[in-house]
Amino acid sequence: MVNFISKYAGKINPLSLKEYKDRGGFQGFEKALFQMSPSEVIDEIKDSNLKGRGGASFPTGLKWQFVAAEGASEKYVICNADEGEPGTFKDQVLLEGSPMQIIEGMMIAAYAVGATKGFIYIRGEYSKEQVIFKNAIEVLRNEGYLGKHILGQDFEFDLEVRSGAGAYVCGEETALIESIEGNPGRSRFKPPYPPQFGLWGKPTLVNNVETLANIPLIISGGAEEYKKYGTASSSGTKLISVSGNVVNRGVFEVEFGTTLREIIYDICGGIKKNKQLKFVQLGGSSGACIPESLLDLKLDFNVLKKHGIGLGSGAILVVDEETCILDFIKMTTKFFNHESCGKCTTCREGNRHICKIIDRIIHGNGAERDLRLMIEIATIMKESSLCGLGQAAPTAILTTLKYFNGEYMEHINGFCRSGVCHPKGEVKING
Amino acid sequence: MDERKKIIEIIEKIGATPDKLIEILLAVQSLSHEHYVSEEQLKLIAQKLNIPLSKAYGVASFYSMLSTKKKGRYVIQICNSGPCYVSKANGIVKALENRLGIHIGEITNDQMFSMEYTSCFGACHLAPAIKINEEVYGNLNPQKVNQIIDKLIKEVV
Numbered sequence: 042m043v044n045f046i047s048k049y050a051g052k053i054n055p056l057s058l059k060e061y062k063d064r065g066g067f068q069g070f071e072k073a074l075f076q077m078s079p080s081e082v083i084d085e086i087k088d089s090n091l092k093g094r095g096g097a098s099f100p101t102g103l104k105w106q107f108v109a110a111e112g113a114s115e116k117y118v119i120c121n122a123d124e125g126e127p128g129t130f131k132d133q134v135l136l137e138g139s140p141m142q143i144i145e146g147m148m149i150a151a152y153a154v155g156a157t158k159g160f161i162y163i164r165g166e167y168s169k170e171q172v173i174f175k176n177a178i179e180v181l182r183n184e185g186y187l188g189k190h191i192l193g194q195d196f197e198f199d200l201e202v203r204s205g206a207g208a209y210v211c212g213e214e215t216a217l218i219e220s221i222e223g224n225p226g227r228s229r230f231k232p233p234y235p236p237q238f239g240l241w242g243k244p245t246l247v248n249n250v251e252t253l254a255n256i257p258l259i260i261s262g263g264a265e266e267y268k269k270y271g272t273a274s275s276s277g278t279k280l281i282s283v284s285g286n287v288v289n290r291g292v293f294e295v296e297f298g299t300t301l302r303e304i305i306y307d308i309c310g311g312i313k314k315n316k317q318l319k320f321v322q323l324g325g326s327s328g329a330c331i332p333e334s335l336l337d338l339k340l341d342f343n344v345l346k347k348h349g350i351g352l353g354s355g356a357i358l359v360v361d362e363e364t365c366i367l368d369f370i371k372m373t374t375k376f377f378n379h380e381s382c383g384k385c386t387t388c389r390e391g392n393r394h395i396c397k398i399i400d401r402i403i404h405g406n407g408a409e410r411d412l413r414l415m416i417e418i419a420t421i422m423k424e425s426s427l428c429g430l431g432q433a434a435p436t437a438i439l440t441t442l443k444y445f446n447g448e449y450m451e452h453i454n455g456f457c458r459s460g461v462c463h464p465k466g467e468v469k470i471n472g
Numbered sequence: 473m474d475e476r477k478k479i480i481e482i483i484e485k486i487g488a489t490p491d492k493l494i495e496i497l498l499a500v501q502s503l504s505h506e507h508y509v510s511e512e513q514l515k516l517i518a519q520k521l522n523i524p525l526s527k528a529y530g531v532a533s534f535y536s537m538l539s540t541k542k543k544g545r546y547v548i549q550i551c552n553s554g555p556c557y558v559s560k561a562n563g564i565v566k567a568l569e570n571r572l573g574i575h576i577g578e579i580t581n582d583q584m585f586s587m588e589y590t591s592c593f594g595a596c597h598l599a600p601a602i603k604i605n606e607e608v609y610g611n612l613n614p615q616k617v618n619q620i621i622d623k624l625i626k627e628v629v
Binding site: 127166204205223226290291292326361369372373382 | 491494495498534537538552553558590594597599606
């Protein structure tokens with residue numbers, strides 16, 4: 042475990058500028074503003090090899106470069122604090138404990154890409170964090186860190202808090218933009234991407250909370266220093282949110298290169314009641330279900346990619362033997378069915394049909410043909426859905442069909458090893 | 473028309489532009505013990521923001537924290553996402569259903585409690601967790617659920 046981007050959270054009064062500055066806060070911003078040109082800032086971020094921490098792992102410096110390259114006089118920086126991926130509660134720690142670090146990251150981003158206005162979109166469920174941010178913004182305005190002529194320089198930036206209202210899809214950047222505009226959060230067709238056509242049609246940079254929290258530290262310490270954390274392909278640290286059937290649940294900061302086994306057994310103290318681990322879902326409900334045999338996989342973008350797995354938001358859901366794979370998939374697909382915005386056909390209908398097939402199998406009326414049908418629907422969703430929601434929704438289905446095919450076959454034959462389902466009226470096995 | 477005045481005040485405070493619609497709807501809904509935005513209120517908001525009623529309704533019905541239907545004084549939201557699911561959230565649902573005599577999606581006869589599922593609200597380290605109005609309750613078991621309901625009933629009486 043390390044304390045790098047989480048070094049302020051819980052250690053300082055989140056609304057004290059003095060305490061934040063005493064521990065190195067705003068050194069990154071001041072260095073950028075006084076000693077670096079916007080393009081030097083972007084180069085530094087590119088050199089740091091920072092990749093987006095919200096789920097898609099897109100290279101941050103490159104995204105900044107796209108926005109900076111646009112000629113428009115009006116541009117926006119948005120912080121995506123719509124942390125809605127089930128099992129993810131890592132941004133909450135930063136939002137509550139270190140709001141000024143995130144704002145500083147936004148300020149550096151605004152300086153680099155040429156924006157003067159920012160928004161932080163915080164999910165409606167985090168009402169406490171919204172209040173903290175409104176207060177932090179007020180403090181920084183009064184101290185001359187937000188507004189016009191910041192620190193006496195020819196740089197202006199101000200920001201507003203916007204609230205979500207309970208929609209998972211708004212974590213997707215174009216849906217989030219729609220929501221800030223006051224519309225239902227339905228994803229847009231892409232391209233054009235937000236760096237060209239974002240909020241109110243203007244070039245817009247959207248970064249996740251944790252991504253932005255890295256920025257001040259990269260700039261103040263330099264990209265080379267930053268790259269000492271992590272692995273060759275994945276620099277830095279990652280906040281992970283561990284939940285499910287483990288002894289210690291919570292948010293931990295680890296270096297890239299840590300294995301899932303170390304996280305579960307060393308950091309989190311193993312499985313509750315010494316039960317057998319069944320699988321780990323990495324990256325939230327849209328993530329892959331990984332069997333015990335792959336626990337030595339490292340948190341590393343390239344290593345995971347070789348196995349066709351994404352790190353996603355860094356949520357780690359640990360599941361023991363008492364959970365039935367099919368019942369779990371039913372719950373997951375129902376979630377996506379509910380959260381689908383309904384705009385594109387493959388996501389709207391795909392989730393609905395997978396729910397129906399799973400129900401059929403659980404009730405003992407399934408056939409092997411149903412498994413092929415599910416793979417077909419899942420593949421179409423993955424390849425042709427409009428946004429990340431529909432593309433990632435069937436990940437858990439495809440990975441469980443790969444690693445736990447036996448359990449699907451058992452249900453088709455009227456048996457549930459966890460005793461959760463009652464196919465063909467079988468008696469419950471585990472009570 | 474005290475309520476009308478209050479809503480106009482809210483709109484003026486937040487700003488009468490279409491991008492503020494969600495914030496206004498959340499604020500107006502919080503006025504109501506029944507946790508919903510009525511048709512009359514929607515009409516007024518649409519008129520003040522100069523947007524069609526269909527747009528206001530479209531937004532109010534899209535987001536799960538907004539409702540156009542009456543709910544209980546205490547809205548019990550049970551998380552049914554992965555982390556709470558594997559921590560046996562269905563046992564909590566059963567305990568609540570037995571205690572209140574209603575199912576998910578229903579409201580008690582005295583309009584005190586309504587129950588609904590919700591997606592993850594980030595209390596996974598406390599799973600199984602529920603939310604009652606703004607308050608999060610975690611590490612639950614059926615006994616704790618009963619104690620919480622007892623406490624809420626006493627609060628009102």
